[in-house]
Amino acid sequence: MNVADSQRVGSSLEHLGYTLTETIEEADVIVLNTCVVRQSAEDKAMGRVTSLAPLKKKNPNLVINVMGCMVGVRGAEKMRERLPFVDVFSPPSDPGPLISHLTQGQVRSMEDAETTRRFLMMDNELILPVAEQNKLISAHVPIVYGCSHACTFCIIPSKRGGERSRPVGDIVAEVRSLARQGVKEITLLGQIVDRYGKDIPDTLTGTRGPNLAALLHVLHEVEGIERFRFLTSHPNYFDDDLIEAIAELPRVMPHIELPIQAGDDEVLVNMKRGYTQQQYRDIIAKIRARIPDCSIATDIIVGFPGETEEQFMETYRVLSDLKLDVAHLARYSLREGTVATRKMEDNVPEEDKLRRLHMLDDLQEQIVDEINKKYLGQKVDVLFEEKVKGRWRGRTPTNKLVFVESEDDLRGKVLPVTVTWTGPWSMQAQLQRQPELISL
Numbered sequence: 001m002n003v004a005d006s007q008r009v010g011s012s013l014e015h016l017g018y019t020l021t022e023t024i025e026e027a028d029v030i031v032l033n034t035c036v037v038r039q040s041a042e043d044k045a046m047g048r049v050t051s052l053a054p055l056k057k058k059n060p061n062l063v064i065n066v067m068g069c070m071v072g073v074r075g076a077e078k079m080r081e082r083l084p085f086v087d088v089f090s091p092p093s094d095p096g097p098l099i100s101h102l103t104q105g106q107v108r109s110m111e112d113a114e115t116t117r118r119f120l121m122m123d124n125e126l127i128l129p130v131a132e133q134n135k136l137i138s139a140h141v142p143i144v145y146g147c148s149h150a151c152t153f154c155i156i157p158s159k160r161g162g163e164r165s166r167p168v169g170d171i172v173a174e175v176r177s178l179a180r181q182g183v184k185e186i187t188l189l190g191q192i193v194d195r196y197g198k199d200i201p202d203t204l205t206g207t208r209g210p211n212l213a214a215l216l217h218v219l220h221e222v223e224g225i226e227r228f229r230f231l232t233s234h235p236n237y238f239d240d241d242l243i244e245a246i247a248e249l250p251r252v253m254p255h256i257e258l259p260i261q262a263g264d265d266e267v268l269v270n271m272k273r274g275y276t277q278q279q280y281r282d283i284i285a286k287i288r289a290r291i292p293d294c295s296i297a298t299d300i301i302v303g304f305p306g307e308t309e310e311q312f313m314e315t316y317r318v319l320s321d322l323k324l325d326v327a328h329l330a331r332y333s334l335r336e337g338t339v340a341t342r343k344m345e346d347n348v349p350e351e352d353k354l355r356r357l358h359m360l361d362d363l364q365e366q367i368v369d370e371i372n373k374k375y376l377g378q379k380v381d382v383l384f385e386e387k388v389k390g391r392w393r394g395r396t397p398t399n400k401l402v403f404v405e406s407e408d409d410l411r412g413k414v415l416p417v418t419v420t421w422t423g424p425w426s427m428q429a430q431l432q433r434q435p436e437l438i439s440l
């Protein structure tokens, strides 16, 4: 989400005539876009902001903008007291305050930051920063901002605010403009992306607005985009419409990010996730029945307050049984401002958290190694993004990382390859001979 937000800031600044510099001392404007999902990330961001103070002292005309979750939707006033050398504070996903600051006078008649942002974004046509135009193959497009869930370990709702879905027209306009600039793959973003549209009432009928499946059908018609993905989903909202859309639409990739967070029902209740282990298993079974080649990723937190060894083993068993393609693993840590930190005791010893993490890590490595071995000798279509250390890097529809040696320019092309080697984290492949080469 922050990468997408930063692109929008870069785009707006270039629209005002600024250019990117690699050297911080040369900058007229510094934007620090922050993530504070963990306390350690917030500490790091704060250290980085503080390190900018001497630059401001040397150059009082320098504009420093702190953006993102460290500011949050309501935190600007508090931050101003703590960091008096910072000129502008912007909430997540909103370049408006910075643009207003830089254009004071020019847009004085515009009433609010949102109007300014819309003006600069040219009615949701996103013009990528120059450095990325016709180079960026895969772009992120936020479709739902904020989150109205209340997972007890999570700071995001209080930082990014309640759920707000973007109108379909805005999203389509943005995706079209990205297609015109050479983007081939779009990843739709939301904290709970499968809740897209649930906050938009249909003004004519009074019923609910569009859902993610309907949005995917509309976007599928945009010419030039080869692949669509979306993340992150929530098990409670992953409905039949969405499963059908993935199964039916060839350019919607069979890859799903569906966090379980824990495999024990009591821990899930304590986390306020809103589903049981069995319900999660049922959704995976349903997805696999309709989309057998679908790859599925999950997120897991180990060592949540009160998690016993037995409860952890429930998580271990779920992961072992379901054999998912990716598991993003995290150790629970205190996060000021969350319900878990306020009301629960962080009582799982660090060495137990670490051991549990390693157990899942080892298990997952074996699982994914086995899954990837099935690709050996198979033909798959790969979308190539860039050349890294002499090899082209791309991804399969199931989001597996593939490297291919070729002297040709493969950037932005979807080409069939044969997989020649597999490991848990990547694969190697050879380009399949093209028909015209065979006939020669």
Ligand code: SF4
Pocket: 147, 148, 149, 150, 151, 154, 155, 156, 157, 191, 192, 234
């Ligand atoms: S669903 Fe839960 S974990 Fe995800 S952003 Fe919302 S509150 Fe946080």
